[in-house]
Amino acid sequence: MNHHSSTIVIATTAIAVTLTACSSSKKAAAAAPSGTIVVFAASSLKATFTTLAANFETANSRVKVVTSFGGSDTLAAQITQGAPVDVFAAASTTTMGTVTKTGDAIGTPQVFAKNELEIAVAPGNPLHIAGLTDLTESGVKFAVCAPTVPCGAAETKAFAAARLTPHPVTFEQDVASVLTKLELGEVDAGMVYQTDVKSAGSKVTGVNFPEAASAINTYPIVVVKDAKNPVAADAFVAYVLSATGQAVLHAAGFQQP
């Protein structure tokens, strides 16, 4: 009897497995993504999303991913003005809010990465900058983002957490401009993200500071309402959130959501 029942169990399992395999392959066939999708992503995602798009294309040979990078706010404005976009990945929840508020997104945006501030200095840290306090010392020229852009808002929070009043020489429009000023030697330090320090490689040295924890930036992703290719768009978002996608982001210095 015992022997008999185990046979039945095996048979049932086999049938169940066959059924599952069958149904899943059917579902995949029905929803196999194809065509072109347009992905708008924040400038800070340029390197990772270029890789993610290429990997996604390799995994889905019938899909072509067109990426466009810019300031989150600019991209959000373009989306609310009707730009033909399928997926939007923003560098802040506030910016994403402008898109969801106007009803230009499908579903709730999902956070796929986090990023922390870091002080970038010249290679080898010649001025021995160890934290935010050192930036406020006289004679240290440093650049930050303008408070109206996401990186600047985070920096304002970090300085507030440290109870310091910063006196930068310039309020830049984005982290890329901050890095340019540093790499050209015009400033001694610049406040950017950990990912920026990582991608700049040997051109800058990063200095972590504890107050960064109070100003962590989150990156949400969403399928845009007027997406021409919602199937492929969904697949791309799922890919970014998948272990494979997360590995690419992690390698670039992003933190898991």
Added chain:
Amino acid sequence: MSGRARVPYALLAPAAIGVAFLLLPLAGLLIRAPWQQLPSLIGSSEVRTALRLSLETASAATAIAIVLGVPIAWVLARLEFRGRAVLRALITLPLVLPPVAGGIALLLAYGRRGVVGGTLLKAFGVSLPFTTAAVIVAETFVAMPFLIVSVEGSLRGLDRRFDHAAATLGASRLFTFRHVTLPMLGPGIVAGAVLCWARALGEFGATITFAGSYPGTTETMPLRVYLELQDNPDAAIALSLVLLVVSVAVLAGLRDRWLRL
């Protein structure tokens, strides 16, 4: 036939389309302007500071452009020498260079580690970036070619026989330039200066790259507009309107004054 028949209608249609093309975005700005909040949006001291800085730096840049640009225009228009075409192309390069690239180029030349800037820092302890002077440098770099091209065009249009007449009457070259060429060139210089000033007033890319952005020292109106656009588009529209009204007022004022000559 009457004078009316002479109107080339074939030119009027594209002209009308062109005017509409240029004015529609301005109309959009006017239509979408947050008129009710306008006073509060533009009344702040930050805006006044940015506007004053813009007007001052654009005027200073124009002054420098006139002092250096008119002689360049004269050289290009009147002197025959090898490489003149190349020189003209090089001088007008800022016209085609993306302003941000122009800003990087300025940093590489006049920055702390720049070709000239490094020497300046060592010899005099002077560092140009992030100062109001840097704004003026950036604006001059981008706007002066407009003046040069405009003045050179006017110079070529002048009747050179006046110069020759002055020369035969014993006038020196400099005397001829100052008392014969320059007065005739007046309207051309004004037109070039106006163009140069307007370009300097709207300068964004080279300024933010070379001079950075700091309220009161380097944050001009276009920089303020861009930064406001990030989180308060209404304020950006309002500021653009201010810039627009001020430039139209100044340009119209200048034209009225100078065209009466």
